[in-house]
Structure formats: structure tokens, C-alpha cells
Amino acid sequence: MTTSQTPSQSPSHSPPSSEHVSLRVLLRHDLPASLVVFLIAVPLSLGIAAASGAPLIAGLVAAVVGGIVAGALGGSPLQVSGPAAGLTVVVAGLVSQYGWAATAAITCAAGFLQILLGVTRIGRLALSLSPAVVHGMLAGIGVTIAVQQLQVVLGGRAQSSLLANLAGLPEQLLAHHAGSVLVGVLTVIILLSWPRLPKANIIPAPLVAVVAVTALAALFMVDVTRVDLPNSPLQELVLPVMPRGGALEIATAVLTVALVASVESLLSAVAVDKLHRGKRSNLDRELIGQGAANAISGALGGMPVTGVIVRSSTNVAAGARTRASAILHGVWIALFVLAAGAMLELIPMAALAGVLLVTGLRLVQLAHIRTLRRHDELLVYVVTAAGVAVLGLAEGVLAGLALALGRVLYRLARATVTATEQGGIWTVRIRGTLVFLGVASLVRTLRAIPSGTVVRLDLRVDHLDHAAYEAIEDWRRGHLARGGSVELNRAAFRAALRDDSARARWLHPWQQDQLVPEPDQRVSMLDGIREFEASAEPIRPMMAKLAADGQRPTQLFITCADSRIVPNLITTSGPGDQFCVRNVGNLVPPYGSNSNSVAATVEYAVEVLGVASIVVCGHSHCGAANAALDNAPSEGSALQSWLRHLEPSVRRSLARPDIVDPVSGAKLSTADKLSVTNVAVQLENLRSFACVRKAEEEGRLELVGLWFDIGAAAARLVLEREPYLVRADEELATAGTATDR
Structure with a gap:
């Protein structure tokens, strides 16, 4: 994506397109990033294990296996895997029903099922779930975790159900466990306030909170329950045993773990792809990697493993370039547990509960609620969340799916x-x-x-x-x-x-069957x-409001006059969304080139309308590009004079390597390569305008290069570096933002 980089924007990292890891990249980028992720993964893994009713060592085993196995075999290069808060309710229910050893066996079986799903190439089907159901599931899990961990913060023990935890809160409030409450409240305060400090995000808030609270508790000798790890971790691993019960119940448990872990991992992988500009995730391979990690984690007595967005986003922000960072973070956790486990036993359980309390509440996102409300999907979200919180994860998701399907049938009828x-x-x-x-x-x-x-x-x-x-x-x-x-x-x-x-x-x-219809078929x-006019009644209120309020477009869209390019169709936008400029060749002559029409439009859009982005959109089969290459315009014509602005693009295109389409893998033709290069040149020309430069520097404006393949009806983003073109649907999609599971 060709965008402006301003101080107010977080950096976006671009891993190499190949799997090869150079020593320089490893030492300069992946090694430091792995250490940062390791530091945040330890407290989260311990907290999730405690919240799930699993042995604490099981959470660390899952973190190690998730980092090394899923990191090496998965299809998402920068995703970090480990125990996830989203599976807490599921694991807690399995532990209470079957015991930990049997739960480990269920995890192992779920891993093999995930491998099967990946091999059969149906990984993308997991993303077909209604977003309302997925976000409702996460919200229900988040509320359950928050109430559960509130019990621990107040000095009690977490119960397996939301209703039991709510019923126990009055008793814990009257018990006055001052030490636990102080530790938990202080942890929450640090978690919420740390990111607000300038440049504080360099160090993850959970790490700061746990280290600071642990140090204060040790210094002032606060009487609280602390982490209790076995003296010999390897000898204390609980090996899996066959669960006792009906075959249908066990199969349901395996299927639940596999599906929830798969959806969590795939949603996280898609979200991580939006954080960097490198290689996109192979979702089927990611399922295979996650399945292998769960099979091994379960066999070693570890918790279920999924991809997790907080650790993954930390990995990207810390500068990771390859999967080596995720693998190394798992190695560091293993070495730390074996060599310095006694340090972990200083951590108060209330501190871990505080971390999980905030994590759970963040699964309930107001942005998702507002979006679903606009799309009339809020009821599905609420029913799913309430069902998961009160009845259980499987029951809640099924209730949400049933309601979503019912609404679809109603709308069809x-x-x-x-x-x-x-x-x-x-x-x-x-x-x-x-x-x-x-x-x-x-x-x-x-x-x-x-x-x-x-x-x-x-x-x-x-x-x-x-x-x-x-x-x-x-x-x-x-x-x-x-x-x-x-x-x-x-x-x-x-x-x-x-x-x-x-x-x-x-x-x-x-739409016509022929590109040039017969005369008697034309619609005049x-x-x-x-x-x-006969069909405009539904949009007349909106148009009347636009007429009264004036235009407030968020985007200046500069594209070619070619009749095959329809900006509103390409961007799925409507009246009032775009301020548009069209000319032959989608050109923006540099400032001072005596092209007053384009210059006036750019200045008006930036200074008067205050657009947030400027998009320059080229396209395939461009007549202007062909004319510039063939010197086709007549000598002295207005077209020849105008196309002189294409000459810098022609020179750069001829010196540029071949450009490959990111989907088909085919090399672009000479004319199409010129039209791609021309987009990048016009973005540079835009920066010759003082108003554009100022808006960029202040973080108010983003420049985007777009190239539309007419034959494929597909948009590509134009980069100013290899691979030059990337898939726009993966880079610019605004589908819901994932949170740590």
C-alpha cells in the first residue's frame, strides 16, 4: 500500500516475501521482537491457565508448543500462538467434567481434527460464520472471564459458571481480602493507564503491571496467594488419558475445541495480515500448524493452542519480519521455566486475575456493537453473548446461529x-x-x-x-x-x-450480453x-439531507476518464462519499505545471473539504499508456501536450523490473506496467503541493495508490517497492477488528 508515513502513525512492517531468514534480519528484527513477545506471553499464559482451572505448567507448555510448532508449521508468518482467553470457558467446563488428564487427550484429538480440516482445504469455511455470532461469542466469553476473575481479585476462587460467580460476589465483598483487592486494583490501574503515557507502548502493559505489582507485593510483604509451580516441571507434566463418558459427548467436546480454536486462529490470522504489508496468510496451512501444535500440546499435558492477536500485534509492532520471532519466543519460555521458575512463584494470583479481567472486558467492543446495530444484527450478537455467558459456549453459539439463519429465511420471504x-x-x-x-x-x-x-x-x-x-x-x-x-x-x-x-x-x-449492443437493444x-427517477424514492431523503448539509467527502479519487472505470462501483461508495477527478491517464501534473483544473481540485479537496485520503487509481488496458508508448497523438494536438506529463512515468517504467500480478502470477504487459508505475509517479507529484505535504506531516492525510484490472474486475494496491502490486481486498478490508482471545 502506498501511503504517507507520518509521525502519528504506527509503523507497519513488511516481512520478506520468501521464507528465507537472513542472519541480519534475525539479529536485527526477529530476536528483539521475540524477547518482547516472550515477556508478555508468560503472565498471559499463567493467567489463562489459572482462569481455566488447568495446572499452571499446562499454560506454559501450550505457550512453548504454540510458539515453536505453530510458528514453524503455520501459514501466518507473523502470528504468535499459545493459550487463549477465548477458550477459557470451554477448557474450564471440560476440566470440571472430565479432569485435566482427559482434557489434555481431548485437546490432542482436536489437534488431529484441525489437521484434517486443513488438509481437506476447508479452512476458509470457518470464516463464513456470521460476524454477529463470532463477536457475540467473544463478548460472552469476555463477560464470563471478567466476572470469574473478579472473584479472584476479591480474594475468592473462580467458579465454573457465570451465575455461580455472580452469586459468590457478595460473599467475597464482605470477606475483606484487602491484600488481593489492592493487588488486583493496582494491576487494572496500571493496565489502563500505561498505554496513555507517551511512547509507553514500547513495553507491553501486562508485563509492566505484573512486574510492578509483584515487586510491590514482595517489598511490602503483602499476604496474597501466589503462583505455585512444581519444583520439577518436566516430572510434573500430566500425560493425557482417555476420557470416560459417552462417545457422543466426547466427540462433541473434541469438535467444540477444534472449531473454537480454528475460528479463533483464523480470525487472528486475518487481523494480523492487516497489520503488515508482507506475505498473506495461507489459512489452510495455518489450520494444519495449529492442529499439529494442539496435538503435541495435548500429548505433553498442555492447554489448547490458538493464534492470539495481542501477542501477534506486539510481535509486528516490535519489528518482527519472519516466523523466527514466534519460534524463538517459545524457546525463551521453555528456558525460563526450566532455569528460573522460582521467579514466577513470586507473582500474586490477583495480579494475573487483573490482567485477565481487563482482557475479558476488552472482548466486548463498542465498535462491534455500533457496527452490528447499523446492520440490524445486534439481536444476534446479544442472544449469542447471553447464551454463551449463561448456558455455555456451544449452546450460545448454536442459539446465535439459529437466530441468524431464521433472520435470513425471514428476509428471503x-x-x-x-x-x-x-x-x-x-x-x-x-x-x-x-x-x-x-x-x-x-x-x-x-x-x-x-x-x-x-x-x-x-x-x-x-x-x-x-x-x-x-x-x-x-x-x-x-x-x-x-x-x-x-x-x-x-x-x-x-x-x-x-x-x-x-x-x-x-x-x-x-449490463448487456454484448459489449456493443445492437441498436434496438440500447437503453437511451x-x-x-x-x-x-421512478426508482429514486428510497434515496430522496438522503439526497435532500446532502443538499441541506453540503458535501463532506472523506476521499479525493483521481482516476482515468476511461468509460470502463466506475469509481463508486469499485469502492462501493455512494453520493457524498467521494470528490472525484477524471482525466486521460489519471494524471496529476506537478505543482506549477500550469494544469489549473487538477491543481485547483487538489487544493480544494485538501484545504476546504479536508479529505482524509487521496486515491490515485490507474487501470489495465489504458489507452493513454498505449498512446504514450506508441507516440500515437497527432503532432501539436492537445492530447499530445497533455500526455507529455506521462513522460517521467514512461522513463521509470522502462527502467523498472517486471511487475507480476499478485493473484495470477502473470507478468504485466508493457502498457500495464506503465500504468502501474504511473500511479506511483502521480503520488509523488501530489506531494509537490504544499497543502498535501503539510496535511501528511500533520497526520491528516493518507495517499493511496490503486490499480484496477478491468478484465478481472479486481483492485490492486500499488507499492513503491517490490512486489509493487498486492491484493487490495486483503490490505484494505475493514472487517471487524479482532482482540486477544
């Missing part, structure tokens, strides 16, 4: 069909989503219209399936046969005469205007 008569003309309006579930209501309304009448059919639906299409067609033919008439707009009428595969064109009349501009 939801269509409004009205028939009104005025002046002897019947108007039938169809709105919503029209599928087979709504055909009965549609047919009843249509059959109620008297024979021999004039009918205008106004069809504006989100989706139309085969059954609904045939129902309309059968009624239309019958009404015509009984002496009536049916008026459709041109697009709808053409679709009615075609086969079923053409019915989507009722919604998109600009006036026809298009009439169709727009």
Missing part, C-alpha cells in the same frame, strides 16, 4: 406486493426480496386484479429467484390472453422475454433517466 388502482390503471409495486417463499402472496395479489385492465408492473427487488420469475411470467401471459395489457420498464420487459439466466438484468439494465439516456 420478505417482499411487499401492493396493487392500487387510479384512473382505470392498476399499478403493482413489488419491493424487497422475492423468492419462492413469497410467491403465494404475490400470486394472490396479481389474481385479484380484474381481467382486461391496464397494469403497470413496478418491480424493484433485491433478489428474484426462478420460482418468482415464472409466477410473474405466467400471470403476465394469462392477463394478456384475457384482453388486458401489462406495462414494464424496458429493462424488465427485455428480461421477461429472455431465459431465466437474464433476470438479474431487471436490476442492472446497463432518457430511458435511463426515467428509470432512475
Whole structure:
């Protein structure tokens, strides 16, 4: 991604595109990053083990195995794996039902199931879960963890269920365990206040909180429960045993651990990909790596392993470039436990509970709630969260999925069909989503219209399936046969005469079977205007508000005048979102080049409208690029004068190495390579404007290079370094932000 780097922006690191790790990269980047991740992983692993009811050594075993095995075999180069807060409720339930040794066996079996899922290449299917269900699951887990650890902060013991923990809070409040409360509250205060200090994020807040509180507790001899590790860790490992119980119950437990761990890891991997500009994650390989880690962790008596975003984001921020950092962090944990385990026993349990209390609360994110509310998915989120917190993880997720599926079916069946008569003309309006579930209501309304009448059919639906299409067609033919008439707009009428595969064109009349349609198939501009005005009622309130409030676009979009480039279509934006400039070759002549139109637009967008980003978008099969390479413009023409601004791009393109498409792997043509290079040159030209430079320096403006492949209908981001092009869907996606699980 070609963006401006300002002091207010956090650095983004770019690992090498290959798996090779040079000694220089290892010593300069990965080794220091691994030490930072190691320091934050130890207290988190101990806290999660304590919250899950597992032996503390099991949390450290999972951290070691997750770092080394998942780090080496996984498909996410910078993801760090280990025990995760998101599995706390699941593990606690298994421990209470089967015991720790059997839980370790379930973890081992779940690992083999994850390997199978990865081998069968269905890793991406785990991401098909509704975001409302996923975020609701995490929120329910977060609330459960927070209330559970509040018990420990107050000096009590965590119970296995939310209701039991809530019921026990009054008793703990009356017990007055001053030492534990002081330690826990101080830990929470440090965790919340440390990131607010200037440049304090260099050292992770959990590490600072645990070290500071442990030192104070030791200095003032505070009477609190502390970490209790075995004297000989290797001899105290609990080997797995076969769980006792029904086969269905055990299989359900294995499936639950495998699926939850898989979803956690894949969500984390996708989130980590958004933090750097290097190689993207291979999700199927990541599942195999996570499965191998869980199989080995369970076999050694360790906890379940997943990818975790806090440790992973710390890894990226600390400068890691390759998977060596994650592997080394696991090595450091193993050496520390074997050589300096006595130091861990100084840590108060209330300090670890404070860390987990804050971690749990952060799983409930207001940003997710606001987003889901806007998309009318808040009910699914609430039901899932409440179900997970009160009933259990599996029950809560199933309740959320059932509600989400029910809402989908309701929306599929939801269509409004009205028939009104005025002046002897019947108007039938169809709105919503029209599928087979709504055909009965549609047919009843249509059959109620008297024979021999004039009918205008106004069809504006989100989706139309085969059954609904045939129902309309059968009624239309019958009404015509009984002496009536049916008026459709041109697009709808053409679709009615075609086969079923053409019915989507009722919604998109600009799509044609041929690039250049026959004259009698063309929709004239006036026809298009009439169709727009007939269907504009839903957007008129928004347009009226835009007219009253004025324009407040967040983006200046500079692109080519090519008729095949539709900025709002590419960026899925609407009225009021973009301030747009179009010219031949998407050019931004440097400041002072006597190109007043472009210069005035840039200055107006930055200084008056205050846009947050400027996007320069080139495209494949660019006529300007071909003309510049072939010297096609006529001598002395305005086009020749304009294309002289492309000459710096031509020179740089000819000196540049081949550029490869990030998806197909094919080398770009000479003209396409020029259009990619030209985007980078125009970004440099933008920085010749004083207002752009100032906005960048103040962190108010971001510059983005984009290249649109017309044939593939796909956008690529333009970089100013190898590999020059990257997939825009992976770099710019704004799907929900993951949190540490």
C-alpha cells in the first residue's frame, strides 16, 4: 500500500516475501521482537491457565508448543500462538467434567481434527460464520472471564459458571481480602493507564503491571496467594488419558475445541495480515500448524493452542519480519521455566486475575456493537453473548446461529406486493426480496386484479429467484390472453422475454450480453433517466439531507476518464462519499505545471473539504499508456501536450523490473506496467503541493495508490517497492477488528 508515513502513525512492517531468514534480519528484527513477545506471553499464559482451572505448567507448555510448532508449521508468518482467553470457558467446563488428564487427550484429538480440516482445504469455511455470532461469542466469553476473575481479585476462587460467580460476589465483598483487592486494583490501574503515557507502548502493559505489582507485593510483604509451580516441571507434566463418558459427548467436546480454536486462529490470522504489508496468510496451512501444535500440546499435558492477536500485534509492532520471532519466543519460555521458575512463584494470583479481567472486558467492543446495530444484527450478537455467558459456549453459539439463519429465511420471504388502482390503471409495486417463499402472496395479489385492465408492473427487488420469475411470467401471459395489457420498464420487459439466466438484468439494465449492443437493444439516456427517477424514492431523503448539509467527502479519487472505470462501483461508495477527478491517464501534473483544473481540485479537496485520503487509481488496458508508448497523438494536438506529463512515468517504467500480478502470477504487459508505475509517479507529484505535504506531516492525510484490472474486475494496491502490486481486498478490508482471545 502506498501511503504517507507520518509521525502519528504506527509503523507497519513488511516481512520478506520468501521464507528465507537472513542472519541480519534475525539479529536485527526477529530476536528483539521475540524477547518482547516472550515477556508478555508468560503472565498471559499463567493467567489463562489459572482462569481455566488447568495446572499452571499446562499454560506454559501450550505457550512453548504454540510458539515453536505453530510458528514453524503455520501459514501466518507473523502470528504468535499459545493459550487463549477465548477458550477459557470451554477448557474450564471440560476440566470440571472430565479432569485435566482427559482434557489434555481431548485437546490432542482436536489437534488431529484441525489437521484434517486443513488438509481437506476447508479452512476458509470457518470464516463464513456470521460476524454477529463470532463477536457475540467473544463478548460472552469476555463477560464470563471478567466476572470469574473478579472473584479472584476479591480474594475468592473462580467458579465454573457465570451465575455461580455472580452469586459468590457478595460473599467475597464482605470477606475483606484487602491484600488481593489492592493487588488486583493496582494491576487494572496500571493496565489502563500505561498505554496513555507517551511512547509507553514500547513495553507491553501486562508485563509492566505484573512486574510492578509483584515487586510491590514482595517489598511490602503483602499476604496474597501466589503462583505455585512444581519444583520439577518436566516430572510434573500430566500425560493425557482417555476420557470416560459417552462417545457422543466426547466427540462433541473434541469438535467444540477444534472449531473454537480454528475460528479463533483464523480470525487472528486475518487481523494480523492487516497489520503488515508482507506475505498473506495461507489459512489452510495455518489450520494444519495449529492442529499439529494442539496435538503435541495435548500429548505433553498442555492447554489448547490458538493464534492470539495481542501477542501477534506486539510481535509486528516490535519489528518482527519472519516466523523466527514466534519460534524463538517459545524457546525463551521453555528456558525460563526450566532455569528460573522460582521467579514466577513470586507473582500474586490477583495480579494475573487483573490482567485477565481487563482482557475479558476488552472482548466486548463498542465498535462491534455500533457496527452490528447499523446492520440490524445486534439481536444476534446479544442472544449469542447471553447464551454463551449463561448456558455455555456451544449452546450460545448454536442459539446465535439459529437466530441468524431464521433472520435470513425471514428476509428471503420478505417482499411487499401492493396493487392500487387510479384512473382505470392498476399499478403493482413489488419491493424487497422475492423468492419462492413469497410467491403465494404475490400470486394472490396479481389474481385479484380484474381481467382486461391496464397494469403497470413496478418491480424493484433485491433478489428474484426462478420460482418468482415464472409466477410473474405466467400471470403476465394469462392477463394478456384475457384482453388486458401489462406495462414494464424496458429493462424488465427485455428480461421477461429472455431465459431465466437474464433476470438479474431487471436490476442492472446497463449490463448487456454484448459489449456493443445492437441498436434496438440500447437503453437511451432518457430511458435511463426515467428509470432512475421512478426508482429514486428510497434515496430522496438522503439526497435532500446532502443538499441541506453540503458535501463532506472523506476521499479525493483521481482516476482515468476511461468509460470502463466506475469509481463508486469499485469502492462501493455512494453520493457524498467521494470528490472525484477524471482525466486521460489519471494524471496529476506537478505543482506549477500550469494544469489549473487538477491543481485547483487538489487544493480544494485538501484545504476546504479536508479529505482524509487521496486515491490515485490507474487501470489495465489504458489507452493513454498505449498512446504514450506508441507516440500515437497527432503532432501539436492537445492530447499530445497533455500526455507529455506521462513522460517521467514512461522513463521509470522502462527502467523498472517486471511487475507480476499478485493473484495470477502473470507478468504485466508493457502498457500495464506503465500504468502501474504511473500511479506511483502521480503520488509523488501530489506531494509537490504544499497543502498535501503539510496535511501528511500533520497526520491528516493518507495517499493511496490503486490499480484496477478491468478484465478481472479486481483492485490492486500499488507499492513503491517490490512486489509493487498486492491484493487490495486483503490490505484494505475493514472487517471487524479482532482482540486477544
